Amino acid sequence: MTAPLHQARPAGPGRALPDNTQQGMRRRNLARVMHTVSAEGPLSRAAIASRIGLTRAAVSTLVDELIRTGLLQELGPERPGRVGRPGSALAVSGHGPAGVGAEIGVDHLAVCVVDLRGRVRARAVRHGTNRNRAPEPVLKDLTALIRQVVAEAERQDLWAAGLSVAVPGLVSWDGRTVVRAPNLGWHDTDLGALLPDGLPLTVDNEANFGGLAELWLGEDTPRDFLHVSAEIGIGAAVVVDGCLLRGTRGFAGELGHVPVAPEGPACPCGGRGCLEQYAGEEAVLRAAGLEPGEDRIGLLAARAAAGDERVRRALRDAGTALGVALTGAVHLLDPGRVVLGGALAGLAPWLLPSLEAELASRSAGRACPVSVSRLGPEGPLLGAAHAVVRGVLDDPATVAELA
Template sequence: MTTELPGNGGFGDPAFLPNTQQGIRRRNLSLVLQAITAHGPLSRAAVASRIGLTRAAVSTLVDELIRADLLIELGPERPGTVGRPGSALTVGERGPVGIGAEIGVDHLAVCAVDLHGKVRARASLESDNRGRPPEPVLKELARLVREVTTASRSAGLRPAGLAVAVPGLVARDSHTVVRAPNLGWSELDLGPYLLDGLPLSVDNEANLGALAELWIGGDPAPQDFVHVSAEIGIGAAVVVGGRLLRGTHGFAGELGHMPVRPEGPACPCGGRGCLEQYAGEEAVLRAAGLPYGEGGIGLLAARAENGDAQVRRALRAAGSALGIALSGAVNLLDPQTVVLGGALSRLAPWLLPSLERELARRTADPARPKGGTVTVSRLGSEGPLLGAAHSVVRAVLDDPASVAGAQR
């Protein structure tokens, strides 16, 4: 009983399967399941034509998935066309769920998400975790996890893994938080607290927020985008071709230190005029004339909603700076869209106009019809939690055989 999810390290990487016959089988199981989760209820014939296999082959694959409680048969489709109607297949109500957990600076949250992508159970707790020692926090989180898993189990669901979103840097393919400045944690292995039988994975919350956007963010979900959030500093996550770009050392997405004005104020990073000096939480609060302390972003949003002119001015300036920095990213990556997520989505109404103006101006290449569009995440601050739970679901979709073997 290994503690890692089957086949590989991080949740993001699809398992490497050798080109052997069993490998083919596993990949085909995954293709069938993914086609059905992605494109609603489908008949066997529809799946077959979609993934390029024959109906007979799909039939055996579907049988296997049904036996594993991953699919259920809805019965005959409503016939709109000639021919015998197919039998609609969809993912079952009772089957595996992914457990997602989030350690925020002022709250803990856990949820269970099924293969449909629906939240089936959740629990959360307000608690100021800044500078608090890790032990009690993690014990509380473990309690919430148990709450959600038992609730799931009694609803006939089978937790398939636990993924934790952390506001900090996480060592690749490990359970270790390297550094979480807002919590004051460093070099902390979460395994001992959270490993109770479930495969565990830990990842940065900005990354998971971006993945949530990729998996459930839109219809259709964008496959190439830059996701900007502002949980710790200003984090961006880059998704290319439906895959999260993590970088060689795992540091990709440091939008906060993009140069905005090369001779601007010095930044602790060693550079000058980094974006964080203009659009970072501290800088914006100072420009808005507000104290730097807890709940800064919420305070900004509240004041802006009330029409505070100085706050709105500060947000406009921050939007401009963001636009300048993002224009660099857009010119370099040519993404489908830029997504404002996390806490930024609340501030979007005041950031967007200046941001979009600056971005449009600087990406209007004569050859490029139009610069990237900017969208605001529907998920808001729920992104990281949902992304965590979904990362477990994706692992199941990527290799259904693994959970099918685990059960009966």
């Protein structure tokens, strides 16, 4: 499990051929049983067999293996009182393997455990800045937090099937090295060497995990959408046909560096007039007359709610700049929806009117709908934990080997 499980495509130029050995087909059939029960359960063996088009005997063998490894559980007889011998209803296990998600934020660390049914079973947060702290002490703190949360999960008969870590930066194709996280001051940092051994690890950008959380947990989320989030920088997750678009080098979704005014202020990226120079946290704080510091998003929201006109204007202008950048993105991608997530969700009441007005005025009557994520700042953490859970459903055999 060295590459992200939810990767849209293999890193190489071609697609992998399906593994048509008996072993490969068994793996795929285990996954089909898990996905069917996860989406429609509880179900009897006979109901599973009819849904996936295998014989009852074949399904029984697969189900027995999934029960043995703790991925499915029997709930007892189904359909009591009806005609025919009752089948035993099967459900995805609320014990056994679970996903551990972690988030390294600029102002906090967070960890949670999600079971195979998608419920959060344990969580912990540690507040305090990580800006320009070296990776070692940050990951030592994170490891302590992971141990604490995993211990709490183990008391509930769960065990950690994998760990996914959301970071505010670019991550290499290996799924464990942070190439560049400017707000942490990290570059080329191999998190694998600094995190608990023995737990299959995936590291990814927080904007990507936020977008995946929206895809998996959002309300009626279409299969093509753009999820925009911000923690200092502004990132987007581009989701195409239910898959995250990563780009050739894994750098897709850098909405913050889309030019909104070609001769605008210089950006550390080397460009001029990038969106971040108008709608990034620093730019908005400056326009609002506030100093940088902890929980500035909360402060901006509080001041705007209290009617502070300078803060409101700063957010209105940021919304306009977001509208210009998103106009370009919408013309290129024609997504079914733009979702404001992460920190932007909390500021939506003041960003959204100018953002939508700008988008509409530039879209000739076919503006893309914009909505606000219900997940808000929880998105990246939940997306990370659910990525592990999805990995288990997609390949239960791997977990059986770990167990």
